[in-house]
Amino acid sequence: MRTIYFNEFLSEVNKPNSVFSLGFYKANGIYVEKSNIMSRSSHFGERKKFNRNGLLRCIERSNSQVFDVTIDLVMNFNGMEIVRI
Numbered sequence: 001m002r003t004i005y006f007n008e009f010l011s012e013v014n015k016p017n018s019v020f021s022l023g024f025y026k027a028n029g030i031y032v033e034k035s036n037i038m039s040r041s042s043h044f045g046e047r048k049k050f051n052r053n054g055l056l057r058c059i060e061r062s063n064s065q066v067f068d069v070t071i072d073l074v075m076n077f078n079g080m081e082i083v084r085i
Helices: 006-013 044-053
Strands: 003-005 019-025 031-039 055-060 065-070 074-077 080-083
Touching (some): 019 065
Antiparallel strands (some): 019 074
């Protein structure tokens, strides 16, 4: 499996209009994979604030479902395993 470093992952998801897929654990321990999603944050200051809070705010484009993901529980980005060092 290909890998991506955590800081690169954060940089990619915070790019305006970036569309991506994520694999992550929900708070109840269930692993979920979602594709065709975008960051819900509209401007840079808002994105930085959410990152500091430990949340990634997303919207699933296919059904407009809005959801938050705990950044530390994201394991995969666009099919790549996230490496934390």
